[in-house]
Amino acid sequence: MRATRSLEIGTGLFVILGLAALIFLTTQLPSSGLKLSFGKVPGYDVTAEFDNIGDLKVGAPVRMAGVRIGDVTAIGFDNQSYRADVHMHIYPQFSQIPVDSYASIDTEGLLGGQYISISPGGLSTYLKNGSQILQTQSAVVLENLINKFFANFSSSSSGGGAGGGGNGAKTPNQSKNP
Amino acid sequence: MSTRVVRSGYLLEGVRRFGLTGIFFARLLAACVRSLARPRLIVAQIFNAGARSLIIIMLSGLFTGMVLGLLGQDVLQRFGAETALGEVAALALLKELGPVLTALLFAGRAGTALTSEIGLMRATDQLTAMEVMAVDPMSYVAAPRFLGGLIAMPLLVAIFNVIGLYGAQLIGVGLLGIDRGTFWSQMQSAVSMRDVTEGIVKSVVFGAVVSLIAVNEGYQAEPTAEGVGLATTRTVVASSVLTLLLDYVLTAVFL
Numbered sequence: 001m002r003a004t005r006s007l008e009i010g011t012g013l014f015v016i017l018g019l020a021a022l023i024f025l026t027t028q029l030p031s032s033g034l035k036l037s038f039g040k041v042p043g044y045d046v047t048a049e050f051d052n053i054g055d056l057k058v059g060a061p062v063r064m065a066g067v068r069i070g071d072v073t074a075i076g077f078d079n080q081s082y083r084a085d086v087h088m089h090i091y092p093q094f095s096q097i098p099v100d101s102y103a104s105i106d107t108e109g110l111l112g113g114q115y116i117s118i119s120p121g122g123l124s125t126y127l128k129n130g131s132q133i134l135q136t137q138s139a140v141v142l143e144n145l146i147n148k149f150f151a152n153f154s155s156s157s158s159g160g161g162a163g164g165g166g167n168g169a170k171t172p173n174q175s176k177n178p
Numbered sequence: 179m180s181t182r183v184v185r186s187g188y189l190l191e192g193v194r195r196f197g198l199t200g201i202f203f204a205r206l207l208a209a210c211v212r213s214l215a216r217p218r219l220i221v222a223q224i225f226n227a228g229a230r231s232l233i234i235i236m237l238s239g240l241f242t243g244m245v246l247g248l249l250g251q252d253v254l255q256r257f258g259a260e261t262a263l264g265e266v267a268a269l270a271l272l273k274e275l276g277p278v279l280t281a282l283l284f285a286g287r288a289g290t291a292l293t294s295e296i297g298l299m300r301a302t303d304q305l306t307a308m309e310v311m312a313v314d315p316m317s318y319v320a321a322p323r324f325l326g327g328l329i330a331m332p333l334l335v336a337i338f339n340v341i342g343l344y345g346a347q348l349i350g351v352g353l354l355g356i357d358r359g360t361f362w363s364q365m366q367s368a369v370s371m372r373d374v375t376e377g378i379v380k381s382v383v384f385g386a387v388v389s390l391i392a393v394n395e396g397y398q399a400e401p402t403a404e405g406v407g408l409a410t411t412r413t414v415v416a417s418s419v420l421t422l423l424l425d426y427v428l429t430a431v432f433l
Contacts, residue, residue, distance in 0.1 A: 007225050010225050011222075011225040011229055014224070014225070014229035014330075014333065015224065017333070018228070018336055019336075021333070021339065022332070022336040025339055025374055026374050029272070029365065029366060030366070030370050030371040058363060059359040059360070059363030059366070061359050071359045113261040113262070115357075
């Protein structure tokens, strides 16, 4: 009797473990799945609006001088301004970020994931829960960059200038026709 | 001339084995329905095939994931895409490594045990004795073992995958310094429900194939010590080859 009892408990444990693993795989992995959030990490939430977030995803890190200070919790769309609305959660120990800080979307490596980089401003009032970062810069979309580069390149080679590289301010259409 | 006869004899023997397995499978399915009346036997076999394989599956999963973390980071780094490690590890584990490695280990760990157990029952006339006592060995011995393997296999694959993912995270995040949030968010945006389904379908099919071959080989084993040994070898060889062959077919189906 004891032997069958321990056998049943062992089988039960195995089946529960297996089912838990199956549920984890079907809910936590796929993008369509239901995500559990394990309580709220202390800290505060700020938002920022971007013209273009590129390939930024929920869960991506928020960095300041390369140090992780928080993560992206939600990405929405503002129907009035037609811009992307990014919600960030900042860890409590980073409580002295000036309100006029500057948020941009950068890429790790050449093909890597994207993250939000915050450069500090100069004011002595700090971001708090619910505040918005007003100065933002969009993600660099590689295709646009290449387009601009080639537009620049063709115009500068006909004009004899040597200003190749990264002058992204020119729009390609302005400099196309000689 | 004589070699020709021998060769065609081998060929015919091979075809006969296929036929035997097919007939056995049909009888087994019928016996499965009858054996549902004795769920305790099935529970005992889930314990034998599943719970006892747990340690080897978890260890293999952990090390497979860790190797994926190391190798994936090394290769992806050359393209400056090491943040895609989570994506690579999850897809490789879910679609290919999890089901196939688990099936191979399962054939070695549980399949051989099934074959030698049933083969020894055959060799010591226990199956015949059951028939004499009007107990159907198909539904009393074979079917619970088949069902046990069939149920245990998808659970083992799921455990293998989860442990493997954490193994990849251990190396990628803990050792090589990829951001944890990036690791998981890249993974979650790249994996679709279809990939998960593919892994589950593969694991069910592999579980059925390995269990069927193991039970069948034991049941058809020649009732000698040598015969049982040969049957055990055939179980490992046949289920490994069939697993990899079906893996190709299923991958093509899901592509």
